[in-house]
Amino acid sequence: MAIVVMRELREETSQDHAPGDALSRIEAMHAAMTDTSPHGLPGDETVCGKPTADMERVHYQSAGADVSWLPPSTSRWECPRCAEALQS
Ligand SMILES: [Zn+2]
Numbered sequence: 001m002a003i004v005v006m007r008e009l010r011e012e013t014s015q016d017h018a019p020g021d022a023l024s025r026i027e028a029m030h031a032a033m034t035d036t037s038p039h040g041l042p043g044d045e046t047v048c049g050k051p052t053a054d055m056e057r058v059h060y061q062s063a064g065a066d067v068s069w070l071p072p073s074t075s076r077w078e079c080p081r082c083a084e085a086l087q088s
Contacts, residue, residue, distance in 0.1 A: 002033070003031050004031070004032050004040075004057055005057070005058040006030045006031070006046055006052050006055040006057060007029055007055060007056045008027040008028045009027060010025045010026075028078075029077045029082075030048060030055065030079045031046060031047045031070070031079070031085075032045065033047065042057055046082060047081070047086060048081035048082045048085060049081075058071065069086055
């Protein structure tokens with residue numbers, strides 16, 4: 001199994017955001033383990049226990065164990081519970 005990065009987005013409730021400006025809608029960045037299928041799809045829940053069904057998969061592969069599990073440009077949205085779980 002591998003870690004995949006999942007992006008939790010806020011609901012779009014108005015015209016506040018410019019189309020395509022996904023960064024402004026990030027609620028949190030979570031980690032999920034892949035399932036055992038050949039495609040390595042994200043499991044049903046994130047590491048912190050949230051459903052992944054409403055989240056967007058981020059195609060990012062961490063460069064190594066000493067590198068952050070999520071893209072550096074999104075580190076300010078890092079889910080603290082996922083981060084803690086991944087460190088243990
Ligand atoms: Zn999380």
